[in-house]
Amino acid sequence: xxxxxxxxxLILTLLFIAQxxxxxxxxxxxxxxxxxxxxxxxxxxxxLTKIDLNFDQGNWTTAYHLDxxxxxxxxxxxxxxxxxxxxxxxxxxxxxxxxxxxxxxxGPALEYNPTNNLNPLKNMSLIxxxxxxxxxxxxxxxxYSYNVEAVIIPYHVxxxxxxxxxxxxxxADLVEDDLSNMEYGLRWLxxxxxxxxxxMSYFSGFEDLPTIGMQQTSLGLKPDxxxxxxxxxxxxxxxxxxxxxxxxLWGEVASFNPEEGEAYYSTVVGSDYKLSNGAYIEGQLIxxxxxxxxxxxxxxxxxxxxxxKIHNFRLGxxxxxxxxxxxxKPEIEFSLADATTLKISYEYxxxxxxxxxxxSGNLSNNRLNVELSYSF
Amino acid sequence: xKKILIFTLIMIFTLGVFVFADDLTGKxxxxxxxxxxxxxxxxxxEEMILISGSGTERSRGLNIWNKQGQDxxxxxxxxxxxxxxxxxxxxxxxxxxxxYLPALGKVKxxxxxxxxxxxxxxxxxxEDMESLGNTGFSNDYDVEKLSDSxxxxxxxxxxxxxxxxxxxxxxxxxxxxxxDLFLPLKIDYYNNDELFKILKTFEHQEVNGYNIAMRMxxxxxxxGSKTILKISxxxxxxxxxxxxxxxxxxxxxx
Numbered sequence: 172x173x174x175x176x177x178x179x180x181l182i183l184t185l186l187f188i189a190q191x192x193x194x195x196x197x198x199x200x201x202x203x204x205x206x207x208x209x210x211x212x213x214x215x216x217x218x219l220t221k222i223d224l225n226f227d228q229g230n231w232t233t234a235y236h237l238d239x240x241x242x243x244x245x246x247x248x249x250x251x252x253x254x255x256x257x258x259x260x261x262x263x264x265x266x267x268x269x270x271x272x273x274x275x276x277x278g279p280a281l282e283y284n285p286t287n288n289l290n291p292l293k294n295m296s297l298i299x300x301x302x303x304x305x306x307x308x309x310x311x312x313x314x315y316s317y318n319v320e321a322v323i324i325p326y327h328v329x330x331x332x333x334x335x336x337x338x339x340x341x342x343a344d345l346v347e348d349d350l351s352n353m354e355y356g357l358r359w360l361x362x363x364x365x366x367x368x369x370x371m372s373y374f375s376g377f378e379d380l381p382t383i384g385m386q387q388t389s390l391g392l393k394p395d396x397x398x399x400x401x402x403x404x405x406x407x408x409x410x411x412x413x414x415x416x417x418x419x420l421w422g423e424v425a426s427f428n429p430e431e432g433e434a435y436y437s438t439v440v441g442s443d444y445k446l447s448n449g450a451y452i453e454g455q456l457i458x459x460x461x462x463x464x465x466x467x468x469x470x471x472x473x474x475x476x477x478x479x480k481i482h483n484f485r486l487g488x489x490x491x492x493x494x495x496x497x498x499x500k501p502e503i504e505f506s507l508a509d510a511t512t513l514k515i516s517y518e519y520x521x522x523x524x525x526x527x528x529x530x531s532g533n534l535s536n537n538r539l540n541v542e543l544s545y546s547f
Numbered sequence: 548x549k550k551i552l553i554f555t556l557i558m559i560f561t562l563g564v565f566v567f568a569d570d571l572t573g574k575x576x577x578x579x580x581x582x583x584x585x586x587x588x589x590x591x592x593e594e595m596i597l598i599s600g601s602g603t604e605r606s607r608g609l610n611i612w613n614k615q616g617q618d619x620x621x622x623x624x625x626x627x628x629x630x631x632x633x634x635x636x637x638x639x640x641x642x643x644x645x646x647y648l649p650a651l652g653k654v655k656x657x658x659x660x661x662x663x664x665x666x667x668x669x670x671x672x673x674e675d676m677e678s679l680g681n682t683g684f685s686n687d688y689d690v691e692k693l694s695d696s697x698x699x700x701x702x703x704x705x706x707x708x709x710x711x712x713x714x715x716x717x718x719x720x721x722x723x724x725x726x727d728l729f730l731p732l733k734i735d736y737y738n739n740d741e742l743f744k745i746l747k748t749f750e751h752q753e754v755n756g757y758n759i760a761m762r763m764x765x766x767x768x769x770x771g772s773k774t775i776l777k778i779s780x781x782x783x784x785x786x787x788x789x790x791x792x793x794x795x796x797x798x799x800x801x
Contacts, residue, residue: 200630200633201630202630202631262799267795274652276651276652276653277653279655279656310795312795315789315790315793318795362645362654362794363640363643363794366642366643368656412656413656414642414643414656414657414658414659414660415659416659417658417659417660417662417663418658418659418660419656419657419658419659419660421656443658444658444660445658445660445661445663445664446660446663446664447663447664447716448664449664449665451664477665477668479599479600479601479603480597480598480599480600480603480605480668480770480772481597481599481603481605481668506605509605509606509628509629510629510630510631512631544631546629546630546631546633547630
């Protein structure tokens with residue numbers, strides 16, 4: 172049903188474009204991707220073909236953006252059409268409004284941002300894409316350096332609706348679609364203030380991952396499978412970024428304060444530098460504490476450069492001091508033509524990368540990925 | 548008799564101008580070059596062609612806004628082509644730099660060291676761009692005038708520039724300046740006294756009273772790579788709004 176609706180939406184959009192006789196190339200852009208993943212542990216090969224269609228039109232007052240993805244699994248011959256972002260922008264004299272299905276990214280750190288808690292994760296993985304959700308976002312520009320942002324999320328969308336304990340799956344009670352359960356976030360930013368960027372943020376809403384309640388039994392406290400729910404949480408965040416003697420520096424911290432249970436926090440400090448030969452090096456130290464008090468101290472590093480002028484390579488690594496688990500990820504990207512690239516990457520895992528079963532996701536299965544993409 | 552006197556005076560004056568012009572010192576010539584290249588506000592639409600050492604070409608479309616502020620220079624750059632980098636933006640206000648990547652949907656502050664490397668993957672560095680723009684050469688180099696010569700039938704001043712600032716990444720520059728336009732026709736960049744890069748400028752035009760090269764080629768001798776910059780449109784507006792040079796504008800895809 173959902174696919175039919177999206178197909179209808181796609182057709183209607185294309186008809187609208189044809190009707191208005193707008194030159195399609197001016198408002199349609201996108202990417203065609205052929206991607207193949209080989210998972211070593213399961214010896215499973217998956218090949219997908221994806222088409223990402225973006226429709227954009229706007230002027231200095233209004234704009235709209237519609238992003239549709241169609242993914243087809245070449246092995247199972249199954250396809251899926253999904254709506255990614257779809258929003259409307261209004262630009263006022265000193266404010267911007269964005270309404271619709273969207274992703275809001277907060278924080279200067281790379282890939283993992285403790286202050287970025289508005290969108291749920293697409294997959295159960297600490298570092299990964301965010302799922303767009305319905306939001307109203309407003310930005311008020313005090314001057315060229317300072318602005319405040321407010322985000323309203325009418326209902327809670329979790330990363331997962333279930334919890335797995337001892338190979339048993341328990342479904343969580345979703346947060347009621349009620350006005351009193353509306354989520355919101357506020358942020359105050361300064362940009363280029365004496366060489367510094369900074370922000371302070373607050374989020375009021377519900378945790379992305381469910382919590383299982385405990386019950387008293389004759390054997391002591393035991394998880395109660397009938398009481399799996401999302402805790403209400405207040406998140407206070409702050410971040411700062413600057414450059415000192417050519418070295419980029421940033422820091423980001425968030426304190427998670429659930430309505431019940433212990434508070435926990437996460438922080439990231441990082442640095443980057445570009446050498447005169449063009450090589451770019453970056454490093455981040457992440458302290459991650461989750462709601463179950465699992466601690467992770469993670470060092471993330473990467474070096475990247477271009478070769479033969481138009482191709483790129485990157486060598487990334489992640490090491491967890493708490494588990495001694497690590498990941499090494501070499502990537503190479505060939506530019507085949509102006510808008511065509513071939514990317515080959517390999518993820519090698521050793522040990523447990525994350526001290527958190529729920530967010531470990533696929534972070535243990537060695538993977539070879541080959542991706543061919545053409546943008547238009 | 549009177550006519551002869553007037554003729555003689557005109558000849559003396561004309562010769563005097565030539566003698567005076569040829570008497571320009573290296574410092575004076577490079578100051579004139581800096582003045583010619585300096586503009587308060589500029590908007591350019593250009594194509595950047597990257598050519599690898601093996602001859603493979605990649606093309607980029609760019610829109611660039613430049614403004615010389617009271618305290619600091621400002622630059623906004625947006626990629627218009629190809630599709631996979633379209634919408635990528637770069638903002639520089641003095642020493643502060645930010646990059647906007649549409650795929651990530653957020654603005655990232657760039658470390659100051661980014662100025663050390665290539666400018667947007669080209670064979671030009673940020674330092675090259677600055678010296679060919681409002682910063683000029685006078686403040687960072689000592690100048691020595693070498694013998695005059697010709698390039699493609701154009702009379703030129705031949706200058707040798709030695710850096711006075713330790714932060715300059717070249718050991719020496721040799722600049723060949725067009726005597727009429729006071730624009731560099733060719734610059735040889737030396738690293739440890741070895742020829743490292745060559746910049747050539749072509750298709751000089753007067754636009755709104757400013758002389759400008761509509762085409763530049765920078766060749767890296769070491770790697771064999773080359774970058775061609777072709778300006779398709781250039782404007783010198785009296786005023787460029789400060790609002791152009793903001794994070795708000797950087798985030799907009801237009």
